[in-house]
Amino acid sequence: MIELEGLTKRYGEKMAVNHLTFTVRPGIVTGFLGPNGAGKSTTMRMLLGLDRPTAGDVRIDGQHYDRLKDPLKYIGALLDAKAMHGGRSAFNHLLCLAQSNGIPRARVHEVLDTVGLTAVAKKKAKGFSLGMGQRLGIAGALLGDPRILMFDEPVNGLDPEGIHWIRNLMKSLAAQGRTVFVSSHLMSEMALTADHLVVIGQGRLLADTSMADFIRQNSRSYVRIRSPQRERLLDVLHGAGITVVEAGGEALEVDGTKSEHIGELAAQHQLVLHELSPQQASLEEAFMQLTAESVEYHAHSDPGLGATAPAAAPPVAPPAGQQAPQWGNDWKKG
Amino acid sequence: MSTPQHQMQQQAAPAPNWQGTPGTSYTSPIPITRTHLGHALASEWTKIKSVRSTMWTLGVFVLLVVGIGFLVAAQTTNEDFTDVPYTIPAFFGLILGQICLITLGVLVVSSEYGTGMIRTTFTASPQRYRVLTAKLMIFFVVAFVVSALSIGVVGLITSGMHGGSSDNEWGGTVLMGALYVSLLGVLALAVGSMLRHSAGAITTMLGVVLVPAILPAFLLMSESMRTIGEKMMEYNAPNALARIFQLDNDNGNGSSQLVLLVGVTAAAIAGAYALLEKRDV
Numbered sequence: 251m252i253e254l255e256g257l258t259k260r261y262g263e264k265m266a267v268n269h270l271t272f273t274v275r276p277g278i279v280t281g282f283l284g285p286n287g288a289g290k291s292t293t294m295r296m297l298l299g300l301d302r303p304t305a306g307d308v309r310i311d312g313q314h315y316d317r318l319k320d321p322l323k324y325i326g327a328l329l330d331a332k333a334m335h336g337g338r339s340a341f342n343h344l345l346c347l348a349q350s351n352g353i354p355r356a357r358v359h360e361v362l363d364t365v366g367l368t369a370v371a372k373k374k375a376k377g378f379s380l381g382m383g384q385r386l387g388i389a390g391a392l393l394g395d396p397r398i399l400m401f402d403e404p405v406n407g408l409d410p411e412g413i414h415w416i417r418n419l420m421k422s423l424a425a426q427g428r429t430v431f432v433s434s435h436l437m438s439e440m441a442l443t444a445d446h447l448v449v450i451g452q453g454r455l456l457a458d459t460s461m462a463d464f465i466r467q468n469s470r471s472y473v474r475i476r477s478p479q480r481e482r483l484l485d486v487l488h489g490a491g492i493t494v495v496e497a498g499g500e501a502l503e504v505d506g507t508k509s510e511h512i513g514e515l516a517a518q519h520q521l522v523l524h525e526l527s528p529q530q531a532s533l534e535e536a537f538m539q540l541t542a543e544s545v546e547y548h549a550h551s552d553p554g555l556g557a558t559a560p561a562a563a564p565p566v567a568p569p570a571g572q573q574a575p576q577w578g579n580d581w582k583k584g
Numbered sequence: 585m586s587t588p589q590h591q592m593q594q595q596a597a598p599a600p601n602w603q604g605t606p607g608t609s610y611t612s613p614i615p616i617t618r619t620h621l622g623h624a625l626a627s628e629w630t631k632i633k634s635v636r637s638t639m640w641t642l643g644v645f646v647l648l649v650v651g652i653g654f655l656v657a658a659q660t661t662n663e664d665f666t667d668v669p670y671t672i673p674a675f676f677g678l679i680l681g682q683i684c685l686i687t688l689g690v691l692v693v694s695s696e697y698g699t700g701m702i703r704t705t706f707t708a709s710p711q712r713y714r715v716l717t718a719k720l721m722i723f724f725v726v727a728f729v730v731s732a733l734s735i736g737v738v739g740l741i742t743s744g745m746h747g748g749s750s751d752n753e754w755g756g757t758v759l760m761g762a763l764y765v766s767l768l769g770v771l772a773l774a775v776g777s778m779l780r781h782s783a784g785a786i787t788t789m790l791g792v793v794l795v796p797a798i799l800p801a802f803l804l805m806s807e808s809m810r811t812i813g814e815k816m817m818e819y820n821a822p823n824a825l826a827r828i829f830q831l832d833n834d835n836g837n838g839s840s841q842l843v844l845l846v847g848v849t850a851a852a853i854a855g856a857y858a859l860l861e862k863r864d865v
Contacts, residue, residue: 251609276609299710300703301864316710319618327707333700335635342634350627350708352617390704395612427610 251276251429252297252398256306259292259453266292268453269306274431274446276397279424281444281461282433285541289453290433291329294402298327310398322351322394328401331383336376340367340386343375347390361389380407388419398429405439417443437537441465451541468536473509475502476525477516486519487512501525624709624718632722637691642726645684646734649677653738662749668830669754670746674738674761675829679822681734682765682793685727689772690785692723697780702865712860716777720770720853727769732762752830760828760842767845768793768821774852778859796820819844 252274259267267289274280284290295301297308299315310318310325318324334343344358362368365385370378375386384404391399401420405413420443424430434440440447440461447464449457457464472495477483480500487494487504492512495503504512509528516523617623632638656673665672693716696702709715735758743750771792776785797820803813817823824841826832 295703295864298703298707300706302862318710320616321619321710322708323612323614323616329703329707330700333704335631335695335699335701337635337637338631339634342630346627346630346634347704347708349630350623350705351619352623353614357614395614397610397612429609 252308252310252431253312254293254297254306254308257293257296257303257308258305259289259296259301260304265453267296267303270450270453270455271306272448272455272458274398274429274448276429277424277427278445279420279430279432279443280446280448281440282431282448282450283437283440283537284433284435284450284456286435287452288435288450288541290435290450291402292453293450294327294329294400294431294433297400298325298329320351320394322347322353323396324394325398325400326391326394326396327399328384328387328391328404330402331380331387331407334375334383334386334390337374339372339374340378340389341371343386344389344393348393351394353394357393357395361392364392365389381409381412384408384412384416388416396428399423399431401430401432403433403435405434405436413439437534438532441533449537449540451543456540464536465533468540469533470505470531470536470539472529472531473504473507473512474525474527474529475504475512475523476500477502477521477523479521482519483516483521483523486515486521490515503529619709619711621714621718624714625722627709628715628718628722632692632726635695637695638688638726641684641688641691642730645681645730648681648684649674649731649734650737650741652677652680653734654741657738657742657745660746662746665742665746665750667752668750669739669752669757670742670750671735671739671754671757671761672829672831673742674735675825675831677738678731678735678761678765678825681731682768682821682825683790685731685765685769686772686789686793687786688727689723689769690776690782690789692719692773692776694776694780694782694785698782706865713857716856716860719777720773723773724766724770727766728762731765732758735761756837757829760838761825764821764824764828764838764842764845767842767849771845771849771852774849774856777856778852793821797822821845 254270254272257267257270258265270289270293282290282293292301296303297310297315308315315321315325338346340362341358344361345355347353348355348358359368359371362371365388367382367385367389370382375383378386384407388401388404391401399420401416404416404420408416420430420432424445432440432443444461447457447459447461448455449464459467474497475483476499480502483502484494487502492504492507495505497503509526513523513526516526653673653676656676660673696705705715706712739754739758743754768789772785772789775788775792776782779785779788796816800813800817800820803809803816818835819841824838824845827835827838827841830837
């Protein structure tokens with residue numbers, strides 16, 4: 251269990267982490283989500299006593315990190331895959347970590363086996379690929395068989411097989427009753443692994459909720475309609491008290507009404523429909539909506555192209571003639 | 585060392601509200617051991633012997649001290665040693681070899697900052713002072729043993745070649761010479777810990793060793809700077825080694841220079857400890 255209380259880190263003028271208060275509970279995977287520069291890594295470094303908080307407090311099972319008498323058996327962390335001396339072999343890297351915590355040498359062989367690096371145990375770490383480095387970092391985190399595991403963006407740079415492996419590893423670790431705290435800037439990744447979600451943006455807490463609740467509250471479902479008799483359909487829908495959003499092209503979008511209801515209305519008025527489809531906005535978009543105002547580094551795209559381009563699913567092109575869209579603007583309309 | 589008292593504390597710990605927790609908290613089969621300096625020493629010993637830079641710097645050091653020492657011993661005659669100890673040929677190799685120990689001292693700590701390993705290290709041992717203490721101890725012992733052996737070998741070679749020509753006791757020069765260059769390395773380690781940058785720390789240390797040896801030549805030209813220049817000439821590192829090996833018999837045996845180095849090193853170590861606890865990694 252990890253408890254953060256009003257955790258704050260200030261670098262000069264910039265608030266990297268701003269009064270974060272939340273709890274990471276055991277037995278589940280807690281996703282720690284935020285755009286780049288949101289303060290995820292800084293928070294994790296403060297948790298491990300590497301950075302000193304400007305204010306506030308963070309405790310692990312009720313203790314400060316530097317008070318832990320056997321830190322690696324309490325908490326295993328993967329901060330940066332390359333946080334190792336490249337000239338040292340994988341085995342020696344793990345051995346010096348094990349020795350610093352009085353962990354038996356045999357355990358080094360065990361974790362090397364767990365992450366599948368036994369064959370390259372005597373090889374120098376600098377010759378490792380990103381994925382192998384990541385595996386070695388995870389081996390280091392598992393070394394003390396800790397009850398809390400913390401991974402900072404573990405899937406970065408991994409191939410699909412590696413991503414799949416990490417996902418299953420995190421789930422099985424949590425199933426054993428361990429606390430798993432994993433950061434990511436990819437909502438889609440979290441949706442597959444996390445049970446609980448903590449979202450931050452510009453150092454502030456934006457959401458602390460279960461994954462299911464987050465999906466329910468944040469994913470926008472709507473009905474997409476196309477019809478050759480657009481004007482009449484609009485009248486009918488207005489008449490029925492249904493709010494319609496005019497999407498790009500000739501499509502219309504209706505929030506909060508079932509497609510069945512709209513279909514029946516159209517049938518009553520003998521309107522031809524070319525499309526009537528229930529849509530679900532992806533979690534990625536829900537995440538972008540949530541963090542819209544706190545994204546620190548915007549990519550500016552050409553006006554009209556739409557800043558929603560990174561979101562793969564339903565194109566909600568802004569109506570022509572509107573100002574250059576801001577990131578997330580479309581969502582505030584919805 | 586999981587004492588019964590400790591286990592009781594664990595059980596008695598107030599149960600936080602873990603409502604909604606599927607399953608119970610995980611307990612590892614690996615026994616809990618309270619970590620201490622011994623663990624840190626074992627870890628640092630593994631670290632120092634598992635990187636190539638240690639072998640390179642120490643290898644070059646031994647080669648310089650023993651190699652140059654042998655050449656000097658071979659080029660001298662028995663009469664040269666009437667007034668001086670047999671270890672004197674080691675002096676010339678040490679003047680160059682001290683740079684190797686300085687480099688190794690810096691690298692022991694700065695390579696961890698350069699590679700990011702330091703974060704892993706401090707995550708495994710959040711007691712940072714313990715890590716630095718272990719590094720200082722391991723490095724000092726390694727440097728002292730290697731340099732004492734090298735100087736000793738030179739002494740043995742020389743006494744073998746020029747047997748019976750010197751009455752000077754040379755055991756003391758082995759220990760003092762080894763102590764002096766090892767302390768220079770320890771000073772370099774402390775500087776490396778403060779600067780956290782290999783090139784910066786090595787350059788600083790070269791300045792500390794070389795500038796007081798070069799600057800007096802200029803300072804002595806000015807009347808007002810003369811005293812400072814003379815002090816520098818007396819206490820700079822090459823001159824300190826020269827006195828330890830009795831190149832210049834009239835001016836003491838280098839113990840005051842050694843005391844100064846101990847003082848400077850202690851101050852640097854104190855600074856390194858203070859900064860270590862204060863700064864983010």
